[in-house]
Amino acid sequence: xxYIITKSVFLSLITIILLSCNSNYRGxxxxxxIQKEWALVIHGGxxxxxRDLMTPERDSAYRKVLTEALETGGNILSxxxxxxxxxxxxxxVMENSPLFNAGRGAVFTNKGTNEMDAAIMDxxxxxxxxxxxxxxxxxxxxxxxxxxxxxxxxMLSGKGASEFAxxxxxxxxxxxxxxxxxxxxQLTEAINREKNGxxxxxxLDKQGxxxxxxxxxxxxxxxxxxxxxxxxxxxxxxxxxxxxxxxATGHGEYFIRWTVAHDISALMEYSNMxxxxxxxxxxxxxxxxxxxxxxxxxxxxxxxxxxPFNTEGMFRGxxxxxxKQAVYIYRDx
Numbered sequence: 001x002x003y004i005i006t007k008s009v010f011l012s013l014i015t016i017i018l019l020s021c022n023s024n025y026r027g028x029x030x031x032x033x034i035q036k037e038w039a040l041v042i043h044g045g046x047x048x049x050x051r052d053l054m055t056p057e058r059d060s061a062y063r064k065v066l067t068e069a070l071e072t073g074g075n076i077l078s079x080x081x082x083x084x085x086x087x088x089x090x091x092x093v094m095e096n097s098p099l100f101n102a103g104r105g106a107v108f109t110n111k112g113t114n115e116m117d118a119a120i121m122d123x124x125x126x127x128x129x130x131x132x133x134x135x136x137x138x139x140x141x142x143x144x145x146x147x148x149x150x151x152x153x154x155m156l157s158g159k160g161a162s163e164f165a166x167x168x169x170x171x172x173x174x175x176x177x178x179x180x181x182x183x184x185x186q187l188t189e190a191i192n193r194e195k196n197g198x199x200x201x202x203x204l205d206k207q208g209x210x211x212x213x214x215x216x217x218x219x220x221x222x223x224x225x226x227x228x229x230x231x232x233x234x235x236x237x238x239x240x241x242x243x244x245x246x247x248a249t250g251h252g253e254y255f256i257r258w259t260v261a262h263d264i265s266a267l268m269e270y271s272n273m274x275x276x277x278x279x280x281x282x283x284x285x286x287x288x289x290x291x292x293x294x295x296x297x298x299x300x301x302x303x304x305x306x307x308p309f310n311t312e313g314m315f316r317g318x319x320x321x322x323x324k325q326a327v328y329i330y331r332d333x
Contacts, residue, residue, distance in 0.1 A: 003188060031201060036303025037321035038077035038202045042069055042088055043101045043200060046249045046295040049313025051330060064100055066317045066327045069093040073203060074319040083211035083245075084122055084145070084202040091118075091141040091213050094199040098180045100315070102199040103139060106178050106217025116217050117231040118144040119155075123210030123239035130231035131165070132157040135178075138171040141215045144231070155231060159311040178217075196231055200247025201298045202239070211303060212237050212245035214259075219252075228252025234262035241301060243268040244275055249314070250294010252289075258282070275299075279306040285333065 044066060051059075073090035077083070095103025107112040118140035119130035129148025132155060143165040147156050156164055166172050198216035205211075214230040214237045229236030229252035236252065238261035238268035239242045246261035255261070260282055267278035279298055287294070288310050295309025297316060305318050309331075317327035 005286050015043075032113040035215050036204070037206050037300050037316070038204055039303035039305060039320040040070065040077055040090065040201065040330060041297040041299050041307065042066065042073070042090060042094070042201045042304045042316065043201070043247060043249050043295065043297045044094055044199050044315030046293070046309045047315035048311070049209045049315070049329060054329070058293070061100045061322060062315055062329060063327050065094060065097045065099055066315060069201070069308045070317050070319045070325060070327070073201060074261065074325070077203060077205055078321065082207070083205040083209045085118070086203040086205065087201045087211045088141055088145055090201040091199055091215050092139050094275050095139050096214055097142060097159060098152040100191045100199045100314070101217045102215040103217075104178060105180060107220040109218070110221050114175065114217055115222070116178075116215070117227055118211040118213070118215040118235040119233060119237040120144045120148055120232060121211065121229040121237055121245070122148070123212070123241040123245055126240060128154055129239075130155045130233065130237070132227045132231045133225050134161045134165070135156070135175050136172050137165045138177065139229040140212050142170050143168075144213070144215075152234065158225070196251035198228075198236070200230075200237070200249060202245035202297055204245070204299050204301065204303050206240065208301065210239045210241050210245040210299065212239040212247045214247045214249075214250075226329040228261070229255035232256055234259050236261060238262050238265055240265050240269075244278075244298050244300040246279075246296050246298040248294060248296045248310070250276045250309075251292050254287060254290055254292025255294065258286060258292065260287065260296065264296070268300070273306050276308075279308045283308040284310055302319045 073086040075087040098105040115133045117132045121128040129144045131143045146168040200214040202212045218232040236248040236254040243265040264278045267273045295314045298306045313330045319325040
């Protein structure tokens with residue numbers, strides 16, 4: 001018996017074969033090219049975060065602030081606001097809480113001071129700004145945005161960064177503002193459980209623009225004005241409209257050397273990987289093999305979200321235009 005294959009049938013078969021090949025690049029449960037109006041994802045640090053180390057009261061407190069942060073950014077995006085505005089205001093909520101290692105809750109250095117880093121990046125034009133080692137600006141993420149929008153530089157550090165921030169009208173506080181008993185006990189008792197805590201946010205707005213921001217107090221008991229990955233563009237923070245926005249948390253030296261945030265973007269752009277595949281490969285394979293711990297949150301140009309981490313827990317959450325919203329802390333959630 002002879003079979004006659006018409007031109008239309010032949011083209012349909014070719015299409016099916018091509019789709020089958022491309023399906024290998026899709027992340028788990030990740031719809032490809034299904035555009036969401038907007039999406040936002042956050043993290044509040046990764047590390048040894050387990051139920052046995054968390055009281056019910058503290059668990060509830062973390063979830064409350066994470067939810068407030070999501071609602072802050074979500075309201076901006078749902079109202080047509082920009083991804084940059086959403087990222088900055090969302091991170092400010094976490095910076096203003098003593099629970100997270102950023103802003104108000106920044107950990108102490110070996111000298112008993114607080115030194116904060118932050119970065120922000122606009123995926124529409126790859127403009128970026130960051131600050132490192134600042135000690136007296138209430139919201140480091142806003143200082144990073146000022147560097148991005150009101151200077152010709154990308155990174156400012158120390159006293160110069162603070163001086164610039166004050167000139168831009170940002171709120172300056174006495175360094176004692178950053179003192180909290182919990183963080184000081186971590187220093188005096190040399191507890192490093194939360195040494196890599198950081199806060200971050202990534203957003204996609206209705207205009208199709210991506211943005212990412214990260215803010216941190218660095219490592220507990222750090223010396224020599226150490227600077228981690230958070231303010232380093234391409235390491236702890238990156239955004240590009242052609243691929244994704246990424247904010248990282250973890251052992252910064254590894255994230256810097258492996259350019260983690262940019263690597264995820266590059267795998268998507270040059271290897272045609274989905275966001276989930278690229279993020280999982282970098283965090284759970286490359287970084288683990290290198291000996292690095294931590295995680296990232298990311299959103300791609302379609303509003304797909306990825307939240308991989310290789311630690312016991314990570315404070316995290318997301319919200320999007322489809323009405324989905326969730327907050328998680330532990331690995332088994």
